[in-house]
Structure formats: structure tokens, C-alpha cells
Amino acid sequence: MKHFEEKTTNTQSIFNGKVIDVQVDDVLLPNGKNSKREIVKHPGAVAIIPITQDNKIIFVKQYRKPLEKTLIEIPAGKLEEGESPDITVLRELEEETGYTTNQLQYITSFYTSPGFANEIIYLYETNSLEKVLEPKPLDEDEFVELMELSIGEAEKLIATQEIHDAKTMYAILYLKNKGMR
Missing domain, CATH: 3.90.79.10 (Nucleoside Triphosphate Pyrophosphohydrolase)
Known part of the structure; x- marks a missing residue:
């Protein structure tokens, strides 16, 4: 659903670690306003x-x-x-x-915390x-x-x-x- 999409206008790396990386994205919201998203990046x-x-x-x-x-x-x-x-x-x-x-x-696979992280788990x-x-x-x-x-x-x-x-x-x-x- 494209009408919910948030467009990233800037990304700032905050931390790069052994298990996770953290970034803050500036985003343009569907209503035209700006916001920030704190994101945890995980390899899965x-x-x-x-x-x-x-x-x-x-x-x-x-x-x-x-x-x-x-x-x-x-x-x-x-x-x-x-x-x-x-x-x-x-x-x-x-x-x-x-x-x-x-x-x-x-x-199956599933996201663990999609509100702030991109971690996906593959279950066997x-x-x-x-x-x-x-x-x-x-x-x-x-x-x-x-x-x-x-x-x-x-x-x-x-x-x-x-x-x-x-x-x-x-x-x-x-x-x-x-x-x-």
C-alpha cells in the first residue's frame, strides 16, 4: 500500500556493533509532514x-x-x-x-519487532x-x-x-x- 509509505530523506548512523547497527532516518510522512525513525538493523x-x-x-x-x-x-x-x-x-x-x-x-519466517527493527527469524x-x-x-x-x-x-x-x-x-x-x- 503505497499510500502508507514513508520516504527517507536522510539517514544518520548512530552505532555499528557486533550484533546490531542503529540508525536514525528522517522521513517524509504520507501527509507531507516530517518525522524521525530510530531503526535497529540486524542481519537476521x-x-x-x-x-x-x-x-x-x-x-x-x-x-x-x-x-x-x-x-x-x-x-x-x-x-x-x-x-x-x-x-x-x-x-x-x-x-x-x-x-x-x-x-x-x-x-516459516517472521519479523521480531517491526516497529523499530528489521530482524527476521527463519524457523525450522x-x-x-x-x-x-x-x-x-x-x-x-x-x-x-x-x-x-x-x-x-x-x-x-x-x-x-x-x-x-x-x-x-x-x-x-x-x-x-x-x-x-
């Missing part, structure tokens, strides 16, 4: 729902500094420059869980896990604990907000709608 990410042979989901428990608390999430990670999501998801699965797969199913699923003898190590600043949970156990953790991020809650809802118990 992947997430995976790894399902074990006994129908449990592998989660990672990790501390999230922006929230100052620990969350339980599905494995996920940032796309590296020039890397396709299909490659990134296998790397993240191995680094975070010690497993790999040759049966990867792409589910696998129920064919193979243990890696010598898995790739976690990033040096990454510390996780693995958990295997049923859908019911995961739902209880949503109620206590131990699972409290959108990608993981989406994944659980997706599995429930597929009939997983």
Missing part, C-alpha cells in the same frame, strides 16, 4: 525446534542480559554475513545442542537428530544448559514466564496445532 537469525525420538523438544536455558534473567528457549542464532539460513541453522543446532540432522524442515523443525561426536563449540561468550521437555512441560514454563520469548512460544503453539502432545 534462525531458530530450530529439535524433537527427540521420545517426542521431547530440546531447549536451551541461558541468561539474557537485556532482561537480566534466565530464559528457556529453542536453539537459535544470528546469521553470519553471506551465510544462508539453511547453513546457519545446522551450525547453531550443533553448537548449542551437540546434534545435527539431515532432515530439516523449514516452517527436525525430528531426526544425530549426536555429533565432536560438536562445534559454543561462542566464547555463550553459556547454555540443555533441557528436554514435553509440550505440557513447556506450557507450564510459559505460565511461569521461564519460557517468555516469542520465537519459542510460537514454536510450541505450532507443534500443538500440528497435534504434538
Whole structure:
């Protein structure tokens, strides 16, 4: 819908970091007025729902500094420059869980916070896990604990907000709608 489009008249880079860049755009609004938009640029990410042979989901428990608390999430990670999501998801699965797969199913993608960021997450699923003898190590600043949970156990953790991020809650809802118990 072109009548909602905002035309950028100027962009000012504010910060360039390891994970995100921040810019402020001057925009011309559809009504002819000017405004500013603070924008977080992110290279994108992947997430995976790894399902074990006994129908449990592998989660990672990790501390999230922006929230100052620990969350339980599905494995996920940032796309590296020039890397396709299909490659990134296998790397993240191995680094975070010690497993790999040759049966990867792409589910969907979604924007995480379109009001201020361009981050997109590509979501995958696998129920064919193979243990890696010598898995790739976690990033040096990454510390996780693995958990295997049923859908019911995961739902209880949503109620206590131990699972409290959108990608993981989406994944659980997706599995429930597929009939997983």
C-alpha cells in the first residue's frame, strides 16, 4: 500500500556493533509532514525446534542480559554475513545442542519487532537428530544448559514466564496445532 509509505530523506548512523547497527532516518510522512525513525538493523537469525525420538523438544536455558534473567528457549542464532539460513541453522543446532540432522524442515519466517527493527527469524523443525561426536563449540561468550521437555512441560514454563520469548512460544503453539502432545 503505497499510500502508507514513508520516504527517507536522510539517514544518520548512530552505532555499528557486533550484533546490531542503529540508525536514525528522517522521513517524509504520507501527509507531507516530517518525522524521525530510530531503526535497529540486524542481519537476521534462525531458530530450530529439535524433537527427540521420545517426542521431547530440546531447549536451551541461558541468561539474557537485556532482561537480566534466565530464559528457556529453542536453539537459535544470528546469521553470519553471506551465510544462508539453511547453513546457519545446522551450525547453531550443533553448537548449542551437540546434534545435527539431515532432515530439516523449514516452517516459516517472521519479523521480531517491526516497529523499530528489521530482524527476521527463519524457523525450522527436525525430528531426526544425530549426536555429533565432536560438536562445534559454543561462542566464547555463550553459556547454555540443555533441557528436554514435553509440550505440557513447556506450557507450564510459559505460565511461569521461564519460557517468555516469542520465537519459542510460537514454536510450541505450532507443534500443538500440528497435534504434538
